[in-house]
Amino acid sequence: MPVMRPAIVDDLPALTDIYNHYVVHTAITFDLRPFAPVERRAWFDDHATSGRHRLIVAVDVDGTVLGYATTSRWRPKAAYDTTVEASVYCHPGAVGRGCGTGLYAALFEAIAAEDVHRIVAGVSLPNPASLKLHERFGFRPVGVFRGVVVTAAEQVQRREVSPQSRVVG
Numbered sequence: 799m800p801v802m803r804p805a806i807v808d809d810l811p812a813l814t815d816i817y818n819h820y821v822v823h824t825a826i827t828f829d830l831r832p833f834a835p836v837e838r839r840a841w842f843d844d845h846a847t848s849g850r851h852r853l854i855v856a857v858d859v860d861g862t863v864l865g866y867a868t869t870s871r872w873r874p875k876a877a878y879d880t881t882v883e884a885s886v887y888c889h890p891g892a893v894g895r896g897c898g899t900g901l902y903a904a905l906f907e908a909i910a911a912e913d914v915h916r917i918v919a920g921v922s923l924p925n926p927a928s929l930k931l932h933e934r935f936g937f938r939p940v941g942v943f944r945g946v947v948v949t950a951a952e953q954v955q956r957r958e959v960s961p962q963s964r965v966v967g
């Protein structure tokens with residue numbers, strides 16, 4: 799059974815590796831290139847061991863980081879202060895074994911006494927595991943943003959077709 803604890807800066811390379819896996823192999827992060835750990839330091843520092851914005855890691859008995867979950871600022875304007883956005887990533891070798899559930903349980907317990915009015919989450923579709931996890935914790939669908947992102951593959955496709963488009967145009 800993994801241990802859930804607040805992240806420490808020594809976890810950053812492992813957290814970056816997990817995130818980069820999903821950047822490179824999926825379209826779920828909305829980032830288009832992998833990061834070096836140092837580039838994720840500001841993101842790491844946006845979370846603390848108190849307050850609304852937390853970063854919890856799941857760690858195996860041998861110390862391997864199996865995943866992480868965060869609450870982060872949702873939008874910059876002041877009236878959104880008490881809304882947080884939740885996010886969770888498990889190591890690709892640790893999915894489907896309760897890691898995500900354990901992380902969210904620990905994360906939401908950690909912020910239970912904080913002044914949080916609403917927790918939101920964004921899930922790129924399709925992602926049945928993520929939808930199930932969020933439903934399990936009481937999230938309900940409120941809407942779908944369509945056509946708001948262009949993935950790396952689509953960008954390549956656009957670059958490939960654009961010279962022809964210019965000739966035609």
Ligand SMILES: CC(C)(COP(=O)(O)OP(=O)(O)OC[C@H]1O[C@@H](n2cnc3c(N)ncnc32)[C@H](O)[C@@H]1OP(=O)(O)O)[C@@H](O)C(=O)NCCC(=O)NCCS
Pocket residue numbers: 820826885886887888889892893894895896897898899900920921922925926927928930931934
């Ligand atoms: C989404 C994710 C965090 C879920 O964590 P997990 O450890 O794999 O999921 P759990 O084992 O805790 O299961 C959570 C629920 O999802 C269900 N589930 C898990 N994998 C599933 C799958 N592939 N398809 C459908 N449901 C699935 C489980 O049955 C469980 O439902 P239950 O509570 O009704 O039993 C994890 O799969 C992951 O990191 N995926 C890649 C990154 C990602 O998509 N992050 C979310 C971005 S919004």
